[in-house]
Amino acid sequence: MTDLLVCESSGECQLKESLKSSGHSESGAATLDPGDWSSFRMLAHATLDDCIDYIASVRERPVWQPVPGEVLATLRGPVPYRPTALPALVEEIRDKIMPFATGNVHPRFFGWVHGAGTVAGILAELMAATMNSNCGGRDHAAIYVERQVIEWCREIFGFPAGGSGVLTVGTSMAAVIAVATARVSRLGAAVRADGHTGTGSRLVGYSSAEGHVSLRKAFELVGIGNAQLRAIPTLPDHSMCLERLAAAIRADRAAGLEPFLIIGTAGTVNTGAFDRLDAIADLAQHECLWFHVDGAFGAWAKIAGHPWQDLVRGIERADSLAFDFHKWISVPYDAGCVLIRDAHRHRAAFAERPDYLATGARGLAAGDPWPCDYGIDLSRGFRALKAWITLRHYGLAQLGRVIAKNCRSAVYLGKLVEESEQFELAAPVSLNICCFCLKGARTIGSDDAVITQLAEEIQLSGIAAPSTTRIGARLCVRVAILNHRTTDNDVEMLFKSACEILRDLN
Numbered sequence: 001m002t003d004l005l006v007c008e009s010s011g012e013c014q015l016k017e018s019l020k021s022s023g024h025s026e027s028g029a030a031t032l033d034p035g036d037w038s039s040f041r042m043l044a045h046a047t048l049d050d051c052i053d054y055i056a057s058v059r060e061r062p063v064w065q066p067v068p069g070e071v072l073a074t075l076r077g078p079v080p081y082r083p084t085a086l087p088a089l090v091e092e093i094r095d096k097i098m099p100f101a102t103g104n105v106h107p108r109f110f111g112w113v114h115g116a117g118t119v120a121g122i123l124a125e126l127m128a129a130t131m132n133s134n135c136g137g138r139d140h141a142a143i144y145v146e147r148q149v150i151e152w153c154r155e156i157f158g159f160p161a162g163g164s165g166v167l168t169v170g171t172s173m174a175a176v177i178a179v180a181t182a183r184v185s186r187l188g189a190a191v192r193a194d195g196h197t198g199t200g201s202r203l204v205g206y207s208s209a210e211g212h213v214s215l216r217k218a219f220e221l222v223g224i225g226n227a228q229l230r231a232i233p234t235l236p237d238h239s240m241c242l243e244r245l246a247a248a249i250r251a252d253r254a255a256g257l258e259p260f261l262i263i264g265t266a267g268t269v270n271t272g273a274f275d276r277l278d279a280i281a282d283l284a285q286h287e288c289l290w291f292h293v294d295g296a297f298g299a300w301a302k303i304a305g306h307p308w309q310d311l312v313r314g315i316e317r318a319d320s321l322a323f324d325f326h327k328w329i330s331v332p333y334d335a336g337c338v339l340i341r342d343a344h345r346h347r348a349a350f351a352e353r354p355d356y357l358a359t360g361a362r363g364l365a366a367g368d369p370w371p372c373d374y375g376i377d378l379s380r381g382f383r384a385l386k387a388w389i390t391l392r393h394y395g396l397a398q399l400g401r402v403i404a405k406n407c408r409s410a411v412y413l414g415k416l417v418e419e420s421e422q423f424e425l426a427a428p429v430s431l432n433i434c435c436f437c438l439k440g441a442r443t444i445g446s447d448d449a450v451i452t453q454l455a456e457e458i459q460l461s462g463i464a465a466p467s468t469t470r471i472g473a474r475l476c477v478r479v480a481i482l483n484h485r486t487t488d489n490d491v492e493m494l495f496k497s498a499c500e501i502l503r504d505l506n
């Protein structure tokens, strides 16, 4: 066979040559299993030890460091036609890739909204990769594990029996599934066939101006367009102004448009603010609109006890809820989830089984319904296992204690900010995020350069890794605390370095 390869490029010639020289041209000789299981076993054990050391010694390393030029050079190379021995590759990963990670396993990583991962998650990933299950459907254990995880979440967030869900890459894809379900729910199955042009729909939806960018993308992807997602102004506590929301719905109806969806946020990305979910649920009910909640990380306040759990009141009344496992409950990337109140509506938006995906009454093709009936992905990995092991091993009580601890650390940082001479709070601390800016009223934009440089210098120091955002008109340092390893002492170290670096900048 390989002799028939025509060399159209030098790469193909190399391929042909290496196929010959490695003796793989004989049919049946090619497999990807190791020739020698015992040396693979030794390598695998040593690799696991390296991984455990990496986590156990995380505090001894800088939070983040840029990838050095010489490492970047070794990470570039030609298409690998020829094999490389596994020990060499494992060493390369350990020495050239792992030291230059994002840093979110480190207790002083405070940027964006990044989860920390756990050791239980490492084991689940290893075992899931071993099984290599395809969780699009069919009748096998992984599907039952995913159903169990969804069932637990349904109960945790107070959704009724008869609700459904599916694990996703993250909250962004969960939002796409929720918006698509809301759309089919409003327009009927015809929209799946005819699209928006065919149905002549004039749908509009609403979220707060603090809503996540993924919501806009969801509107783009389902063909409604992000201009039809109204950004409702917020109150001083950064929650959506419900009077403005009601007014926008009235105005859109008067203009002949068709409001169909209100999105409440449980924990905004900028400040961790909560929309008043209960009141939004009332309004959505009154207006006959779908009520979706973006609870990416904030939904988990539900398990953190008083007073945090009170913030999510009303979440159980949502028609759909999107949240992540990979943020605040530390499941390794990536794992999110969407719950839909009414499984029939959920299926109506996605189920479609051509002959090659027919369900059987018995055998491997049984086990209806399949996850592919609830979303877009057909081939899907066994994400549920790492969520399952996390929920079971740590238990909700311990996961909730970590969340409450993070919230208290944010309050503590808020106190340090308020007591300082250089900084002031840019927004109230409502959950686990503390945003601070330079003290004193300044003209708009005048602080931008200093704040940008300050955040960069802190990151480059290796001591901590905050990010930045704009609150109102002012750029600020944003510290989001989601890491189960983070202590008040870590928060103090971050703040001390911010004060010192600012002093040096001035």
Ligand SMILES: *Cc1c(COP(=O)(O)O)cnc(C)c1O
Binding pocket: 113, 169, 170, 171, 172, 173, 212, 214, 265, 267, 268, 269, 294, 295, 296, 297, 324, 336
């Ligand atoms: C992170 C986040 C998202 C997006 O979730 P991904 O898991 O990153 O796709 C949406 N909304 C909020 C509030 C978030 O914090």
